[in-house]
Amino acid sequence: MPFLRERSGRWSPVKSVAFTASILPAIWIAYQAATGDLGARPVTEAIHQAGDWALRFLFVTLAITPAQRVLHYPRIILARRTLGVASAGYALLHLSLYVLDQHFDLFKVASEIVLRIYLLIGAVALAGLITLASTSTDAAISRLGSARWNVLHRLVYGIAVLGAVHFFIQSKLNIYQPVLMAGFLTWLLAYRGLFRRNGEVTPLQLLLLAVAAAIFTAVGEALIYMFTSGVDARRVLLAHFDVDAEVRPAWWVLAAGLAVATLAFWRQKPARQRASRRPISSSAMSGATQVQSGS
Numbered sequence: 001m002p003f004l005r006e007r008s009g010r011w012s013p014v015k016s017v018a019f020t021a022s023i024l025p026a027i028w029i030a031y032q033a034a035t036g037d038l039g040a041r042p043v044t045e046a047i048h049q050a051g052d053w054a055l056r057f058l059f060v061t062l063a064i065t066p067a068q069r070v071l072h073y074p075r076i077i078l079a080r081r082t083l084g085v086a087s088a089g090y091a092l093l094h095l096s097l098y099v100l101d102q103h104f105d106l107f108k109v110a111s112e113i114v115l116r117i118y119l120l121i122g123a124v125a126l127a128g129l130i131t132l133a134s135t136s137t138d139a140a141i142s143r144l145g146s147a148r149w150n151v152l153h154r155l156v157y158g159i160a161v162l163g164a165v166h167f168f169i170q171s172k173l174n175i176y177q178p179v180l181m182a183g184f185l186t187w188l189l190a191y192r193g194l195f196r197r198n199g200e201v202t203p204l205q206l207l208l209l210a211v212a213a214a215i216f217t218a219v220g221e222a223l224i225y226m227f228t229s230g231v232d233a234r235r236v237l238l239a240h241f242d243v244d245a246e247v248r249p250a251w252w253v254l255a256a257g258l259a260v261a262t263l264a265f266w267r268q269k270p271a272r273q274r275a276s277r278r279p280i281s282s283s284a285m286s287g288a289t290q291v292q293s294g295s
Contacts, residue, residue: 018079022086025053026093047097051122051170054090055163055181057083058129062160062188069201070264081136084156088133091126118169125162128155157192160185168224175224176249183217183253203264210257218250 029049032038038045061083068076102109113119132153134140141149164185168178190209194201201209218240222233240248 012078014075014078015082018082018086022057022082022089025049025090043097043101047094047101050090050097051094051167052177054087054094054129055167057087057090058156058160058163059181059184059188061087062156062185066188066191066201066260069195070206070260070267072267085133085136088126088129091129095123095126118166121162121169122166125159125166128159128162132156132159157189160188173229175221176246179217179221179224180249180252182220183213183249184256186216187213187253187257201264203261203268206257206261206264210254210261213257214250214254217253218248221249 029038029046033042033046036042061080064076064080064083068074099106099109102112113123132155135144135149135152144152164178164182167181168175171178187209190213191201191206194205194209198205218237222236225231225236226233239245240250
């Protein structure tokens with residue numbers, strides 16, 4: 001498989017792991033369909049699972065750049081193209097299964113997308129992902145030029161926000177997973193803001209970012225419940241400290257953020273050592289260019 005090799009022709013462990021991770025959810029969905037484990041409404045459940053994985057792979061793609069910097073492992077960038085294309089692929093599967101659920105009535109599908117705001121938002125996000133995926137090849141980069149290509153692929157941040165909003169609205173009353181994903185997206189976007197302002201993000205800043213993202217997630221969840229269901233926001237906030245209650249999304253966001261900060265403290269190196277580290281070669285970087293810009 002040529003796409004699992006670097007430009008030098010060597011087999012790439014990073015690309016292979018990314019590819020394997022990308023196809024496992026599809027295999028799992030197919031297995032559940034074959035064994036009848038998708039529940040009473042199998043197509044609907046498959047639709048939801050495909051959509052969930054599209055968003056997960058999109059966020060993992062956005063996490064590649066922070067991981068590269070925190071771990072001081074430049075070659076991890078080689079996974080981004082595969083993961084980004086996987087996100088677009090699962091989003092397309094999400095739509096395809098919806099068309100199947102509507103018995104291939106394309107007029108009904110189109111009218112539903114136009115009339116339902118969350119479907120329209122999802123369709124726009126899908127169009128964006130397909131655009132990025134179709135311009136992720138080396139030939140497309142050469143044709144567009146690196147400057148225009150980078151501008152185009154910065155749309156990934158807006159696409160991620162649209163995907164999160166789509167997830168929120170279609171989830172209706174059960175917003176646990178959408179809140180969790182929104183918390184992770186908050187961290188990812190805030191990290192980029194810090195890096196662009198300061199030129200780097202220190203372990204201490206990562207620690208503060210973890211706390212801030214968790215607080216934002218907790219307050220956001222409380223406000224959403226207050227405005228959509230009339231639940232007292234204070235009750236939702238207090239539920240975070242109830243040991244008998246379900247672990248709230250904010251705690252998972254905090255745990256993930258603290259894990260990143262801990263890794264950063266562990267991997268921190270003297271400035272001279274960091275400065276002397278050789279960057280990934282230009283030929284490898286060319287082969288690492290992908291559907292999602294993680295800059």
